[in-house]
Amino acid sequence: MKKIIVIGNGMVGYKFCEKLVAKAVKGSYHMTVFGEESRPAYDRVHLTSYINGTSAAELTLASEAWYESHGIDLHLGDPARKIDRTAKTVVTEKGLELTYDILVMATGSAAMVPPIHGVEKTGVFVYRTIDDLDKIVGYAAGVKKAAVLGGGLLGLEAAKAMVDIGIEKTYVIEFAPKLMPRQLDDTGGAVLRSKLSALGLRVHTRKHTYQVLGKDRITGIQFVDESELSVDMLVISTGINARDELARDAGLPTGTRGGIVVDDTMRTEDPAIYAIGECAAHGGMIYGLVAPGYDMAEVAVTHIIMHHLDGEKKQRLFTGFDMSTKLKLIGVDVASFGDPFLTADKAQHVIYEDKVNGIYKRLNISLDGKYLLGGVMVGEASQYNNLLQYYKNNMLLPNALESLVFSEQKGDKPAGMGLEGLPDGALICSCEGVTKADICQAVNDGHESVDEIKKCTKAGTGCGGCVPMLKDLAAITLKAQGKAIHMEICEHFTYTRQQLYDLIKLEHLRAYDEVLEKHGKGDGCEVCKPVVSSLIASISNEMILRQNNDTAQDSNDRFLANIQKGGSYSVVPRIPGGEITPDKLLTIGTVAKKYNLYTKITGGQRIDMFGAHLSDLPLIWKELIDAGFESGHAYGKSLRTVKSCVGSTWCRFGLHDSVSFAIKIENRYKGLRTPHKIKSAVSGCIRECAEAQSKDFGIIATEKGWNLYVCGNGGSKPQHALLLAQDLDSDTCIRYIDRFLMYYIKTADPLTRTATWLNKLEGGIDYLRKVVVEDCLGKGLEWEAEMQAILEHYECEWKAAIEDPVIRKRFSHFVNAPEERDPTIEFVAMRDQKRVAEWQ
Ligand SMILES: Cc1cc2nc3c(=O)[nH]c(=O)nc-3n(C[C@H](O)[C@H](O)[C@H](O)COP(=O)(O)OP(=O)(O)OC[C@H]3O[C@@H](n4cnc5c(N)ncnc54)[C@H](O)[C@@H]3O)c2cc1C
Numbered sequence: 001m002k003k004i005i006v007i008g009n010g011m012v013g014y015k016f017c018e019k020l021v022a023k024a025v026k027g028s029y030h031m032t033v034f035g036e037e038s039r040p041a042y043d044r045v046h047l048t049s050y051i052n053g054t055s056a057a058e059l060t061l062a063s064e065a066w067y068e069s070h071g072i073d074l075h076l077g078d079p080a081r082k083i084d085r086t087a088k089t090v091v092t093e094k095g096l097e098l099t100y101d102i103l104v105m106a107t108g109s110a111a112m113v114p115p116i117h118g119v120e121k122t123g124v125f126v127y128r129t130i131d132d133l134d135k136i137v138g139y140a141a142g143v144k145k146a147a148v149l150g151g152g153l154l155g156l157e158a159a160k161a162m163v164d165i166g167i168e169k170t171y172v173i174e175f176a177p178k179l180m181p182r183q184l185d186d187t188g189g190a191v192l193r194s195k196l197s198a199l200g201l202r203v204h205t206r207k208h209t210y211q212v213l214g215k216d217r218i219t220g221i222q223f224v225d226e227s228e229l230s231v232d233m234l235v236i237s238t239g240i241n242a243r244d245e246l247a248r249d250a251g252l253p254t255g256t257r258g259g260i261v262v263d264d265t266m267r268t269e270d271p272a273i274y275a276i277g278e279c280a281a282h283g284g285m286i287y288g289l290v291a292p293g294y295d296m297a298e299v300a301v302t303h304i305i306m307h308h309l310d311g312e313k314k315q316r317l318f319t320g321f322d323m324s325t326k327l328k329l330i331g332v333d334v335a336s337f338g339d340p341f342l343t344a345d346k347a348q349h350v351i352y353e354d355k356v357n358g359i360y361k362r363l364n365i366s367l368d369g370k371y372l373l374g375g376v377m378v379g380e381a382s383q384y385n386n387l388l389q390y391y392k393n394n395m396l397l398p399n400a401l402e403s404l405v406f407s408e409q410k411g412d413k414p415a416g417m418g419l420e421g422l423p424d425g426a427l428i429c430s431c432e433g434v435t436k437a438d439i440c441q442a443v444n445d446g447h448e449s450v451d452e453i454k455k456c457t458k459a460g461t462g463c464g465g466c467v468p469m470l471k472d473l474a475a476i477t478l479k480a481q482g483k484a485i486h487m488e489i490c491e492h493f494t495y496t497r498q499q500l501y502d503l504i505k506l507e508h509l510r511a512y513d514e515v516l517e518k519h520g521k522g523d524g525c526e527v528c529k530p531v532v533s534s535l536i537a538s539i540s541n542e543m544i545l546r547q548n549n550d551t552a553q554d555s556n557d558r559f560l561a562n563i564q565k566g567g568s569y570s571v572v573p574r575i576p577g578g579e580i581t582p583d584k585l586l587t588i589g590t591v592a593k594k595y596n597l598y599t600k601i602t603g604g605q606r607i608d609m610f611g612a613h614l615s616d617l618p619l620i621w622k623e624l625i626d627a628g629f630e631s632g633h634a635y636g637k638s639l640r641t642v643k644s645c646v647g648s649t650w651c652r653f654g655l656h657d658s659v660s661f662a663i664k665i666e667n668r669y670k671g672l673r674t675p676h677k678i679k680s681a682v683s684g685c686i687r688e689c690a691e692a693q694s695k696d697f698g699i700i701a702t703e704k705g706w707n708l709y710v711c712g713n714g715g716s717k718p719q720h721a722l723l724l725a726q727d728l729d730s731d732t733c734i735r736y737i738d739r740f741l742m743y744y745i746k747t748a749d750p751l752t753r754t755a756t757w758l759n760k761l762e763g764g765i766d767y768l769r770k771v772v773v774e775d776c777l778g779k780g781l782e783w784e785a786e787m788q789a790i791l792e793h794y795e796c797e798w799k800a801a802i803e804d805p806v807i808r809k810r811f812s813h814f815v816n817a818p819e820e821r822d823p824t825i826e827f828v829a830m831r832d833q834k835r836v837a838e839w840q
């Protein structure tokens with residue numbers, strides 16, 4: 001029996017144990033594991049979720065009982081301190097001395113702390129372990145301003161944690177001229193910066209930190225250019241240093257940039273010692289992601305079995321690893337794959353930039369236009385998995401290159417697009433090395449749900465990025481077998497969206513946790529949380545802040561206002577149909593003047609007021625509500641405006657009173673929460689001055705009544721609305737809108753506009769017409785009644801907020817001085833009004 005010692009019980013150390021247990025013959029080895037941390041290996045990738053309530057136990061990859069059940073001796077809180085390669089022994093801090101036949105180094109890395117004066121001061125932390133987080137949370141209690149040093153992947157994770165902890169002001173300090181310099185090009189970095197800034201992060205680039213200020217405790221930081229920033233806490237996240245000290249002391253070669261040098265089999269210079277994960281340097285490279293670490297664990301296991309143990313003899317080699325990544329940083333999608341930086345002499349570029357919505361995509365295409373070589377996506381990355389497959393499998397690109405950039409085009413998908421077009425060997429789960437063929441085989445073997453596929457193949461259990469592809473592959477494979485397709489939301493809920501809607505409604509469930517406890521399992525995920533929250537919001541029509549449903553929804557919901565560039569807020573009162581009295585106009589003018597707000601008339605025919613301080617919001621609302629205004633829900637995924645032309649009351653072409661109908665409709669659906677924002681318009685004749693055919697639902701007067709159009713939108717991918725029904729009387733028109741909206745609410749994924757939803761709907765507009773007009777599902781009356789019940793619960797959220805002292809407390813910048821404004825928000829004059837000052 002061979003004695004194997006594993007030093008390090010992090011993600012990769014654990015993966016090694018799991019793979020060895022699965023592949024080697026029991027009894028051919030005995031394994032001992034030494035871990036420096038006091039808890040068994042946990043999911044470091046999702047460390048930040050610990051701040052949001054995920055417990056240490058929930059993050060644990062396998063319990064101590066698991067190690068015991070597989071005969072593994074696990075020593076936690078007892079780091080190895082010395083390796084004697086001649087005697088083949090390991091000595092630990094607690095004085096244990098054990099011999100080995102095979103030694104596996106999986107010591108990972110430590111947060112790199114740059115040589116800044118004063119980093120030892122109280123209030124300076126690193127961000128790597130659960131213990132680090134405990135310390136940060138403990139210290140953060142009185143902290144108002146925190147800085148994160150490092151604007152890379154880990155720094156932005158840490159910044160997210162600061163936001164989640166509830167620190168009022170978080171600064172990100174980056175030495176490079178842009179954020180995520182290793183993954184993003186200049187424009188991508190700039191777009192990410194402006195998106196994160198809009199969410200309240202203060203980003204400083206090109207800043208070289210010189211020293212930490214304060215006596216014993218941090219009071220600020222000073223930069224090399226002598227400027228200073230006053231902060232109460234600093235989290236350092238500037239990179240990693242491989243933990244190679246033990247190996248170095250034992251005389252093993254390390255790389256020039258650190259890391260224990262290994263060959264393609266993960267062996268070090270010493271044939272009895274392997275190194276895997278972030279402590280290993282392969283080809284001069286240290287891989288700071290978990291997927292390559294897992295691959296290294298697999299390679300080491302196959303080599304150890306091949307040369308030392310009984311088990312399946314199958315050698316794999318590690319020949320490098322693709323570092324493509326897709327992340328959600330504080331709600332912003334960011335992806336980078338292949339070589340994102342290729343210049344014009346090496347690649348042609350397809351670039352899409354939407355400055356309004358903060359979306360940037362750059363694809364680097366081979367000079368012959370045939371292959372994808374790399375790319376960057378910020379703000380929207382739903383095409384990432386597809387693009388990654390094109391890149392990794394060297395697949396021929398379609399002629400219509402724009403289809404690679406726009407996620408849901410109408411019409412046919414380009415050739416080779418979609419999972420059907422992928423070769424069997426295409427790697428779907430990079431973390432666990434699972435191919436398309438493996439997944440299809442698992443489905444063919446009867447593992448039909450995502451949960452079962454995950455258990456059977458391990459795909460989707462690493463970073464989780466491939467889970468949507470698992471769902472689609474299962475559907476494709478089942479369809480090919482002629483079987484029904486499971487439409488479950490995710491592994492935590494074995495219900496379809498419609499079934500869950502009915503359960504929430506019937507049982508009057510009001511919070512995500514309640515729904516999870518009664519009908520779900522596990523801890524939930526990024527797929528089911530927004531689905532459930534959106535369903536609750538739609539069904540109950542309850543003030544969003546009461547059951548804390550805002551947290552799983554949009555960040556703007558938290559303050560019932562859109563957070564603007566610079567950290568101020570906008571105030572948008574409802575102006576139904578765009579009709580407003582002179583008195584109300586005067587009120588808006590008075591309020592805007594009093595609180596020094598910038599005013600602008602919008603395309604939706606209302607008046608936005610920008611530049612409000614958080615603490616002023618309740619005061620502003622109070623004045624507006626007293627004058628008869630209501631919330632315009634400009635911050636919510638709900639009905640925004642119903643625009644109208646002047647119609648028959650003033651226009652000589654007008655066939656009907658479009659203004660009155662628009663007001664009626666806006667007042668009917670105001671406050672209704674939907675999967676995405678909803679816009680509408682009513683035109684008094686076919687001249688279409690209100691642009692109703694560009695709305696989610698639009699109405700145009702005809703000689704005989706109203707024509708109803710649905711599923712149009714403007715924005716980055718404009719789509720014309722399609723005619724659903726003609727010449728309707730007003731009541732029928734409203735009944736059809738009820739049915740249309742209920743069907744949309746019940747079946748659309750969160751953040752899916754009606755146009756996208758229709759594009760995905762099998763049968764398209766013809767089927768939608770059958771559902772809504774012909775009532776082929778027999779649900780029409782039920783949906784109308786449901787809509788009526790929901791609408792009867794309407795209340796103005798602003799009014800509810802200012803009348804509830806607990807909710808009102810949220811609207812203060814400083815907890816101890818509620819009236820005090822955020823002193824860092826600066827404005828400058830512009831055209832007799834103000835605009836936000838550029839941030840330094
Ligand atoms: C906040 C955060 C977010 C991340 N997000 C992502 C992501 O989105 N995607 C991604 O792919 N990767 C991500 N990573 C990186 C990922 O977590 C690492 O790649 C992975 O954890 C590396 O695993 P490892 O086992 O090599 O090292 P580690 O997880 O660092 O484990 C090494 C373990 O060995 C222990 N050890 C060290 N020396 C000794 C000794 N002498 N004796 C005993 N034990 C010792 C250490 O204490 C540690 O517990 C993230 C990391 C962090 C910190």
Ligand code: SF4
Nearest residue numbers: 645651654684685689
């Ligand atoms: S749409 Fe017709 S009714 Fe309305 S303003 Fe234009 S021309 Fe007049």
